[in-house]
Amino acid sequence: MIDLGVNIDHVATLRQARGTAYPDPIRAALLAEQAGADLITLHLREDRRHIQDRDVEALRPLLKTRMNLEAAVTEEMLAFALRIRPQDVCLVPEKRQELTTEGGLDVMGGFDRVRDAVSRLSEGGIRVSLFIDPDPVQLDAARKAGAPVVEIHTGAYAEAEGEEAQRELGRIRRAVAHGLTLGLRVNAGHGLHFGNVAAIAAIPGMAELNIGHALVADAMFMGWEAAIREMKRVMVAAAGGRPA
Numbered sequence: 001m002i003d004l005g006v007n008i009d010h011v012a013t014l015r016q017a018r019g020t021a022y023p024d025p026i027r028a029a030l031l032a033e034q035a036g037a038d039l040i041t042l043h044l045r046e047d048r049r050h051i052q053d054r055d056v057e058a059l060r061p062l063l064k065t066r067m068n069l070e071a072a073v074t075e076e077m078l079a080f081a082l083r084i085r086p087q088d089v090c091l092v093p094e095k096r097q098e099l100t101t102e103g104g105l106d107v108m109g110g111f112d113r114v115r116d117a118v119s120r121l122s123e124g125g126i127r128v129s130l131f132i133d134p135d136p137v138q139l140d141a142a143r144k145a146g147a148p149v150v151e152i153h154t155g156a157y158a159e160a161e162g163e164e165a166q167r168e169l170g171r172i173r174r175a176v177a178h179g180l181t182l183g184l185r186v187n188a189g190h191g192l193h194f195g196n197v198a199a200i201a202a203i204p205g206m207a208e209l210n211i212g213h214a215l216v217a218d219a220m221f222m223g224w225e226a227a228i229r230e231m232k233r234v235m236v237a238a239a240g241g242r243p244a
């Protein structure tokens with residue numbers, strides 16, 4: 001069954017907007033699990049624009065499903081992840097000035113650094129995912145770096161329309177198929193919402209989708225738990241109830 005990873009970053013964005021204690025991302029995560037989330041994803045950015053260290057520390061012992069911590073390939077973040085020991089770490093690129101994650105991790109271009117990070121985290125008992133563009137070169141490099149999991153960046157697909165969106169969907173389909181032939185677990189995420197998620201969930205072998213921004217937005221009108229339940233229903237229906 002395809003997994004839904006609920007990303008709670010933008011619950012924290014609303015909290016950080018005024019520096020209040022609410023809305024509490026911890027409460028959002030626990031409610032998300034009750035509503036059917038298979039895992040909780042959170043991105044501790046270097047600039048701490050939304051998720052804070054204390055959020056990750058507090059949430060880790062409370063989750064009943066699993067924690068997928070997104071982090072940049074830096075000494076600070078690797079040391080933090082090894083201290084927290086989430087079940088999963090997804091290594092992502094970060095630029096301070098970016099509005100959101102712009103592209104995938106350049107595993108090929110920074111191979112030694114990524115391979116060493118994968119090795120350190122894996123030795124710490126953490127399952128490592130690499131957040132990459134739907135590019136067979138990056139998939140091959142991810143496999144060579146020793147990562148058991150990749151997450152395909154669906155941002156270009158989400159931002160495209162019409163024929164371009166179909167082209168991007170084709171790239172993603174081919175990337176998933178290639179990743180599966182390499183023996184990788186293949187996940188996807190970024191910019192997914194009710195209007196574009198079904199085609200991604202329907203891709204044979206897609207194991208997990210990580211969705212956050214759109215769920216927080218939809219929660220304003222339909223409620224947090226209802227949005228998560230509906231997203232999971234749409235994903236499972238699109239996947240035809242097939243095992244991942």
Ligand SMILES: CC(=O)[C@@H](O)[C@H](O)COP(=O)(O)O
Pocket residue numbers: 007009010043045070092099100101131189190
């Ligand atoms: C890696 C990814 O696509 C998302 O988790 C995103 O990077 C979250 O960070 P922002 O919500 O700050 O963009």
Ligand SMILES: NCC(=O)COP(=O)(O)O
Pocket residue numbers: 007041151188189190191192210211212213214
């Ligand atoms: N890795 C993608 C993720 O966790 C959520 O991305 P988004 O849905 O907030 O764009």
